[in-house]
Amino acid sequence: ETGVTQTPRHLVMGMTNKKSLKCEQHLGHNAMYWYKQSAKKPLELMFVYNFKEQTENNSVPSRFSPECPNSSHLFLHLHTLQPEDSALYLCASSQISQGRTDTQYFGPGTRLTVL
Amino acid sequence: AQSVTQPDIHITVSEGASLELRCNYSYGATPYLFWYVQSPGQGLQLLLKYFSGDTLVQGIKGFEAEFKRSQSSFNLRKPSVHWSDAAEYFCAVGPGGYQGGKLIFGQGTELSVKP
Numbered sequence: 001e002t003g004v005t006q007t008p009r010h011l012v013m014g015m016t017n018k019k020s021l022k023c024e025q026h027l028g029h030n031a032m033y034w035y036k037q038s039a040k041k042p043l044e045l046m047f048v049y050n051f052k053e054q055t056e057n058n059s060v061p062s063r064f065s066p067e068c069p070n071s072s073h074l075f076l077h078l079h080t081l082q083p084e085d086s087a088l089y090l091c092a093s094s095q096i097s098q099g100r101t102d103t104q105y106f107g108p109g110t111r112l113t114v115l
Numbered sequence: 116a117q118s119v120t121q122p123d124i125h126i127t128v129s130e131g132a133s134l135e136l137r138c139n140y141s142y143g144a145t146p147y148l149f150w151y152v153q154s155p156g157q158g159l160q161l162l163l164k165y166f167s168g169d170t171l172v173q174g175i176k177g178f179e180a181e182f183k184r185s186q187s188s189f190n191l192r193k194p195s196v197h198w199s200d201a202a203e204y205f206c207a208v209g210p211g212g213y214q215g216g217k218l219i220f221g222q223g224t225e226l227s228v229k230p
Contacts, residue, residue, distance in 0.1 A: 045218065
């Protein structure tokens with residue numbers, strides 16, 4: 001595998017379910033990101049992890065819980081979601097050196113539908 | 116507040132015609148600038164980027180973009196569009212020094228190509 005991979009590609013869940021999205025980067029980067037892409041809205045940055053430490057939480061509701069066990073893997077745990085959480089969730093990675101960030105590379109996304 | 120504006124929500128061009136997609140940003144310092152392309156159901160692919168130096172940058176798939184500081188613009192161009200270029204295009208801005216991975220995206224321009 002190369003680049004950034006995400007699983008599953010599609011997910012349908014009820015509002016009471018618990019599910020997780022997985023992202024893996026094969027680029028040797030030290031930073032990973034979660035974005036939400038809703039129809040007709042700009043991409044919204046949700047979380048940033050730098051060297052496994054969360055450095056950004058963009059006022060995301062607690063029903064979204066990120067986990068970054070190492071620099072190559074990123075998870076988004078989902079619990080008690082709402083229908084308005086239906087969206088494409090994109091993972092990205094980049095290299096951060098001396099506080100400067102290089103280009104972000106994106107995975108194909110997980111299309112989430114909340115019923 | 117920092118912002119990115121893509122004035123055209125949807126553009127239709129004929130195959131073989133030239134293309135220009137507009138992007139304007141609002142930021143006090145020289146930002147890092149990116150253009151990404153997204154095909155349906157896919158993640159974002161980097162077309163090109165500007166960090167510093169020559170203000171005319173070349174990217175993949177025959178695209179180029181020009182940074183104009185006086186106009187706070189970073190317009191994307193292609194001299195001859197191919198049907199495979201139909202996709203959604205996103206301009207993104209990283210604040211000066213691009214620290215913390217905070218990319219700000221425009222709302223996107225959907226490109227249709229007619230035969």
